[in-house]
Amino acid sequence: MAMVGLFWIAEGDVYVGAKPTGSAPGVRLTPEGVLALGDGQAGLFLWEDVRALTMADVPVKTLKRQIGAVTELALDAVVNLALPGGPGPSGGGPAMMALRVETPDGDRALSAYAAAAVGYTETEADLSQALLSRLTDGAATMATTLAAMSAWGRTWEGSSPRTAQREELLREWLS
Template identity: 45%
Template sequence: MAMVGLFWITEDSVYLGAEPVGTASGVRLTEDGVEPLGSGHGSSWSWAEVRRIEAADVAVRSGARRLASLAWDSVAVLVTGDGELPPAFTVRVETADGTEEVSVLSTAVGGVHTPDEYELSRTLLERITDSREVVGELLAWGRHHAAEGTPRREEREALLRKWAGAQLDL
């Protein structure tokens, strides 16, 4: 399994946010559509039904602020012995019938994403909504590379740019 931007990619699945465990909520992206996971969520949607997917409430900080936040969290755990789950963010799936919100756990260490990874992930979500073949690209990458673990930041950003077809100057 590997974290790339807001995505958790395994050898056979792509999740927006962390892969849910047990009854935790989550969102799985498939070549057929979007599946909300966990109790209290409706049925899945085909890509023809999905108008937009949005990630909101994502913790985003610059590299230096992210490191400071991770250091502070590490000290807090050492002092109190009490670790916390990574922060959650909201995934909104918009269809003709309305918008459903699903809370998912962050994939990033400490739950904080860099601005570049966040913006590239948002661009990729737009492309996925427009072309379901993109999920196939992520799944193919996962089959060949997810077992290697999370790539370094530069490689993650390069993958996001490739998948998003991004010409962004971030």
């Protein structure tokens, strides 16, 4: 499983944001449509009904965000050394993003956690938004694009690729 832009690809499954566990919210892209997962957001939006997909509240990687993450880790380590079994990590968890699904019946916002701890690069976020838009260009385009993403996920071994390779993959899936 690996993160590529705003997508989490686990074997052949493609998620927007992090792959959810348990009852956590998430969104999976299937050949049939956009599948809402987790408590409070069940449903399948068929591709034929999806007019647009856009992601809101995407955390973009900044120096301030990176320094904050390092500071938080250091503070957590000090607190846990001073208070063994104490309060645990002080962070509020990963950022929550919203995938806006536009259909003839109106818009629906689906929640998903960000997979990038300190945010996504601006380029990855932009390419991912373009890829989400491409998925709504018609059945053939959607099927080809999702198939390419799934095929890559089934053959990829290891952790998430480095930034340059992730951006290259996103560009390839856009072409």
